[in-house]
Amino acid sequence: MTAVAHPKTHESHEPMSFWRKYIFSTDHKIIGIQFLFVSLFFLLLGGVLAMQIRWQLGFPNTAMPLGTMLPEAMTSSGVILPEYYIQLVTMHGTFMVFFAIMPLLMGVYANFLIPLKIGTHDMAFPRINMWSFWLALLAGLIMVAGFFVPDGAARAGWTMYAPLSARPDLSGATYGQMLWSVSIVVLGLSSVMGSVNYITTVINHRAPGMTWFRMPLSVWALFITAILAVLALPVLQGAAIMLLFDQTIGTHFFDPIAGGQALLWQHLFWFFGHPEVYILILPAMGMVSDIIANGSRKPIFGYHSMVFAIVGIAFLGWIVWGHHMFMSGMNPTLGSTFMVSTLLISVPSAIKVFNWLGTMWRGNIKFTVPMLNAVGFVSMFTIGGLSGVFMAATPVDMHIHDTYFIVAHLHYVLFGGSLFALFAAIPYWYPKMFGRMMSEAIGKWHFWLTFVTYNMVFFPMHILGMAGHMRRIYDPTVYDFLKGLQPMNKFITLSAFALFAVQVLFLFNFLWSLKRGKKAEQNPWQDNGLEWSLPSPAPHGNWERAPNVYRGPYEFSAPEAGNADFLPQHVKLPTDRDPAAATAPPSAPAH
Amino acid sequence: MTHATATASLMHPPVPAEPGSGVYSNKLGMWIFLASDVMFFTALIGSYIILRFGAPGEWAKPNAVLNVPLTAFNTFLLICSSVSMVKAYAAIVDGKKYFLRAVPGKLLRDGGLKFWMLVTIICGAAFVGVQVIEYIKLVTEGFTPAGFREGSVLAEHAAGDPVKFGATVAGLYGSSFFTMTGFHGFHVTCGVISMLYLYFTKVLPEKYSPQDYRGIEVIGLYWHFVDLVWIILFTIVYLI
């Protein structure tokens, strides 16, 4: 047993044209990679917008470097105008949430990982999958177009509170607002298509022996997230359509003057929006669970409770939306109810954090770049989760609602959480995508520099928020009580520039390794997942026939493994029995 | 255990994929999509209910603005199309694909897939047609998504009898009426187009058989769902 036998793969497919193979591809891996490039572009765009926001807050009324290159509608002799500033704030949030983090997690990793990790050749509906990508790209381009129409992009914050968003005469932007609504409707369609695919694939296409409780936590998280997306996005779509009609054909859904209700938008938006928050964090939690178990060379601590925690978060996620509206004039008794559900949702999150700690306990931890970032995720997500408790307590929320405290909180969850998880996931599955490794040395520099500068940017925001610094204000020096905080704003701005500069390391590492990275072995991280039984990069069609699965995905350091400290899911030990001979997938319903 | 055995163990005889839920993927996918669509209509209908109950005035009385008998007829058409869809499904399950049976004098006795699918498509298209006529008529009379158009017949009526015509909340009435029925109509249109596509690519070329009639079952699910949504909409928008 010394020669490595390569599993039979689908390499003998009929040759396909470049267009069918890489552009209008129906292969889940190519679609995942397409999503990766597109959403990294939007991540970069969102970052560029953030830098301009920070310039204005750190150095209000000072000409921005290169600011004179922007058109006069945005800057006046290099100084950012207030109307451009609120576009920046709006579009930074929109791009980061809808076009960077969400597609990075769902578009990239649900696509790439689900079929590979459950042992199937592709998604259930490959063509719908392709459409899902192209619609997401279309939605992104529509959103970008906002900057190029008269009056510029949408101006009502990424939450688009009506009636500001519904009335062009009040917001000052007509086409930008409409483009926002249209783009969100298209994006919703894309997400629903993608999620229908993910759910069906997980339910119907698992390899023999891949029972529900042998699925990796990443697949569990992506599966539950897809359920959230399939139920939440249509609500946003419905709301965006009503908003679009208010903006275009004169309906009055959100216009109180004609009997409409301003709070209706908030209820619809946050009914979608809170599940959305978990859409943005659950996949990150799932992938981090896989990576921490791998890095600690230990089974995940409390697998079942990890699964139930995901399900619990997803379930409770539907009944907490009102905590975004404690100060909105909603009935205060409802506020009490939402406070209780919100506080309860912190329990499953706490279980997850402690189980990650439990996983590391008595492990044999190898600090690869993915593991470093995964541990960074746990430590930063903890801060983000705990700062949420302040806002959940309604009386305290009265003071810190809509201040920089919430900005700090959401960035600790989305950047410290989701993005650190992605900095772990991207190098981790890079070999399976491109057949090469990303540089470990650059990766470690990137992690430490990001970790430090990131905390320098976002931690002080808690202090700003406690002092009462409101969100989305163009010039904090207008207020006397904020003037004294300007040095801190300046410090945050300079740190933010450093944080942005450090990301160049990542981008360079990512692009350089495509061609120059070290050739990847089949299983560079010595992991148990099914994807590592394929060559790197994984071939088109994955397996010729589905692999058999004999155990769960976290059998690291199991006694049966002998000298090795891992035991892949598809390896048959003498004591293992083959999974029950599965029947053929039904081609027609039984009559 | 080394890595070699890991890959070597893949070399045993082919085992087909696990069937998962026991429901084929197209049908499962459609069910999931319908769950998603339920949430879409919940957003619209929920907003309608909230707006109507929170409105500063009473809604227009049934029959004041809308032509209920016309829409009742339209509802009947849509229910007929659901029945014919069931007949189409039953026909293909039994293998009765043909429009004309070979038995002389017993034309159309128990029909067939081609016949019943055609009936469904015609009823669906007629529903959309009637809805378009209804919209044109309403807009001509002055009922628009923004409310009663100034100077129109309905605006005059409303000025005369504000209670009956719900003059204070006409804007909300128009907003929710056109959005809800419009998106339902859009769903019906999509269904008709999909059925036409299936009709020419699968039904007429006789691609379906009692062994494989997935397309008919899946589009049937969608069609019944759209029908059900209409019955809810008809009740809450036209009758109450």
Next chain:
Amino acid sequence: MHWWLPEAASTFAGPIDGLFLAILIITGIALVIVEVGLVWFSVKYRARPGRKAFYTHGSTRAEVIWTAIPAVTVVALGIVSNHYWVQIKGRNSVPPNAYSIGVHVKQFEWQITYPGPDGQLGTGDDFTVRNQLHVTVNQPVVVHLTSEDVIHSFYVPQFRIKQDAVPGMTINAWFQATKTGEYEIGCAELCGMGHYKMRARVFVHTPEEFTAWMAQQAAGGSE
């Protein structure tokens, strides 16, 4: 520079700051446990040649403990928070002797209507002042918030009070200032391009000063 909550100038500041501190201590303990655990495990259990990780799938007892402790803590926190929430924002929380002031908000200013010498809003001697809220120290004040156009939010950091003003709704928010002086009102909800400059001032007077100011305004007629 400011490293803590702003100066406390209303009756809400006591419970809110206390709750803030309590949560800070609780979450601080949790944070220290997690972060110290992460660093400690990272150092202690780092990979060394020849060592193998301890093979375990978890411990039900440990998981029950770290499920129960957070659950009990958050429920307790919820009960305490709700106690103050009802006092601050509950439908019946406005004290009966509260002094009524109308605050009508529009892009981008605060129109503040005083009841005039007769102490009743909606009578002929009401007068309106732009961007200036005058109140009496130690006297409960209820503001009736309305909005002309979009959603704004009434926020006085030193009073720890925040309440959105929503078009189509009248929302009552009350507070009781405890320190005389001048403070700022900020708009805390994005309301358009002038959101940042939607600033007003609050003057907390002694009762004598307030009466004098009221007499002067009433004599000078409304602005």
